[in-house]
Amino acid sequence: MRPGTPAVASAAVTEPAEPPLIHASSLTKRFDDFTAVDGIDFEVRRGEAFGFLGANGAGKSSTMRMIGCVSERTDGELQVLGLDPRGHGTDIRGRIGVVPQEDNLDTELTVWDNLLIYGRYFDLPRDVIRRRAEELLEFAQLTERKHDRVDPLSGGMKRRLTIARALMNRPELILLDEPTTGLDPQARHLLWERLYQLKREGATLVLTTHYLDEAEQLCDRLVIMDRARIVAAGSPRALIDAHATREVVELRFATSDARDDAALALEQDAAGARVEALAERVLVYTDDTDHTMGRVDALITPPASVLVRRSTLEDVYLMITGRTLDE
Amino acid sequence: MTATRSGVLRVVEREAQIFKSLWRGPVILSFITPVMFLAGMGVGLGGMVDDGTGGSGAGASDLGGLDYLSFVTPGLLVASAMQVAAGESLWPVMAGKKWMRTYHAMVATPLDARHVFGGLIVWSGVRAAMSGAAFLLVAAILGGVPSPWAPLALLASVGCAMAVSSLVATFAVGQESDQSFAVLMRIGIIPLFLFSGTFFPVEQLPDAVEPFAAVSPLWHAAELARGATTGHIEALEVLLHSLALVGFFVVGWWWGTRRFTRELQT
Ligand SMILES: Nc1ncnc2c1ncn2[C@@H]1O[C@H](COP(=O)(O)OP(=O)(O)OP(=O)(O)O)[C@@H](O)[C@H]1O
Ligand SMILES: [Mg+2]
Numbered sequence: 001m002r003p004g005t006p007a008v009a010s011a012a013v014t015e016p017a018e019p020p021l022i023h024a025s026s027l028t029k030r031f032d033d034f035t036a037v038d039g040i041d042f043e044v045r046r047g048e049a050f051g052f053l054g055a056n057g058a059g060k061s062s063t064m065r066m067i068g069c070v071s072e073r074t075d076g077e078l079q080v081l082g083l084d085p086r087g088h089g090t091d092i093r094g095r096i097g098v099v100p101q102e103d104n105l106d107t108e109l110t111v112w113d114n115l116l117i118y119g120r121y122f123d124l125p126r127d128v129i130r131r132r133a134e135e136l137l138e139f140a141q142l143t144e145r146k147h148d149r150v151d152p153l154s155g156g157m158k159r160r161l162t163i164a165r166a167l168m169n170r171p172e173l174i175l176l177d178e179p180t181t182g183l184d185p186q187a188r189h190l191l192w193e194r195l196y197q198l199k200r201e202g203a204t205l206v207l208t209t210h211y212l213d214e215a216e217q218l219c220d221r222l223v224i225m226d227r228a229r230i231v232a233a234g235s236p237r238a239l240i241d242a243h244a245t246r247e248v249v250e251l252r253f254a255t256s257d258a259r260d261d262a263a264l265a266l267e268q269d270a271a272g273a274r275v276e277a278l279a280e281r282v283l284v285y286t287d288d289t290d291h292t293m294g295r296v297d298a299l300i301t302p303p304a305s306v307l308v309r310r311s312t313l314e315d316v317y318l319m320i321t322g323r324t325l326d327e
Numbered sequence: 328m329t330a331t332r333s334g335v336l337r338v339v340e341r342e343a344q345i346f347k348s349l350w351r352g353p354v355i356l357s358f359i360t361p362v363m364f365l366a367g368m369g370v371g372l373g374g375m376v377d378d379g380t381g382g383s384g385a386g387a388s389d390l391g392g393l394d395y396l397s398f399v400t401p402g403l404l405v406a407s408a409m410q411v412a413a414g415e416s417l418w419p420v421m422a423g424k425k426w427m428r429t430y431h432a433m434v435a436t437p438l439d440a441r442h443v444f445g446g447l448i449v450w451s452g453v454r455a456a457m458s459g460a461a462f463l464l465v466a467a468i469l470g471g472v473p474s475p476w477a478p479l480a481l482l483a484s485v486g487c488a489m490a491v492s493s494l495v496a497t498f499a500v501g502q503e504s505d506q507s508f509a510v511l512m513r514i515g516i517i518p519l520f521l522f523s524g525t526f527f528p529v530e531q532l533p534d535a536v537e538p539f540a541a542v543s544p545l546w547h548a549a550e551l552a553r554g555a556t557t558g559h560i561e562a563l564e565v566l567l568h569s570l571a572l573v574g575f576f577v578v579g580w581w582w583g584t585r586r587f588t589r590e591l592q593t
Contacts, residue, residue: 031593104428
């Protein structure tokens, strides 16, 4: 149940220049005069897990809905599986799997009936549907709940059922809009495992998230969206290397005054490449931890706690947008 | 065209599946209620009305020579079809669009908004046919169905349900909550139910109001159904009333496909 070996996979893909599964350029979505997606460019290759990371309202779902051919683009180019959603929506939808941000199961029906009905939407023969439904229940670890109504299932179970349902048509491309939002950590890990398995089996995943750990764990490549635009793109490692320093010194203070004073002092002392004062912490981005620690020791009011850690995507996000994702 | 038809059928399959799981409530309501009306009004009230006019008096001639039970049976048939259709096209539409978002699940597959809308309308017709057939059987046993042409009344009933469904669902899908639904039932559906030639001939309405019966799909359906259950109707009347029902449906379909598409696929 490891995150897989993305480096090998992407190296293998580069040899024959296979056309991307999704190609978007200057993709734009406007609602009246509000621009939800503002001219974004990206490509998704076969076999990779591609992420959209961004805060609430960044435009992730609007983008996913255009890819899923339920929302027409206002402007720009979009190709999904080599087809233009304008005019080929039905064909494309028949070949992709969609896990929407909000579950939309038939909650008064059983788990089993949900899968049967959904299979029929794709006009699959009933015996094929039944065979796949058994397999998918196994995959989603819901076999024991087969004949139970959906309504009383836990959030994690409903989410797994929604994912199982999206696989009914053996999709070439799977769109997951915030697959684990609102789940407890255990349910999230169970879901991640299912997604790793899909990846290992060669599926192409496109997912949105506002969890940095999720993006880091699952995505081979990702884009950061902020206010309708893409502000950075690359693999998690490449993004960290390009936008953040090697290490971060994280300081906590007893009072907010002490925090403010320290942030100012560290800034003036050039304690690191960049100093960020957040609600509860001061972050010092640095490539020279010894130098930074020396400055921290020289503070008039010493911090209540000090943590030295490697940079993560969270830091990339903060560096680029000037905000944290959880605010 | 065939793609649309098969898409609509797949949506109808879903409705049937839900119905199979939850049939008791809807069946009891859509069948027992009109039968109760039939017993209370057709047999009970009818017995009084028919006696009071001496069988061949003024009242009976106003009913076109029919006893009250025979008059009210086709009226109740189509009126309950309308109510079933309206019910199926209000709260379930809000559930599909907002509460459960199941319509959004459908349009993420090869189905699109037209199939969702069409499936809903056809399903209303199926429901009307099912409860109508059971109702006609009971009415026939009670003696309210004099003509062997009576099964054709089910066509009127289905036509009424589909026309009403197309219009009501179009209204419903544009709403953001079910607040207005009870109001629509009270000021829209119930007046139609009472004043569309179902319980008494529209000639009894004030002269100024009578022409408005023409904008009630229920009146056209009631006239057709009565023609079938009694065997008395002119070919031209059949044609005009049928065209009127088709007209309501066409308006509903034209307007509704736009609204469903706007709500589900923007
Ligand atoms: N149908 C619509 N009509 C008008 N505005 C819309 C519509 N759908 C989305 N928006 C607006 O577009 C913006 C982007 O919304 P979107 O749902 O794409 O964001 P998101 O990144 O998915 O956010 P979240 O993390 O909250 O799901 C928001 O400001 C939203 O209010
Ligand atoms: Mg979203």
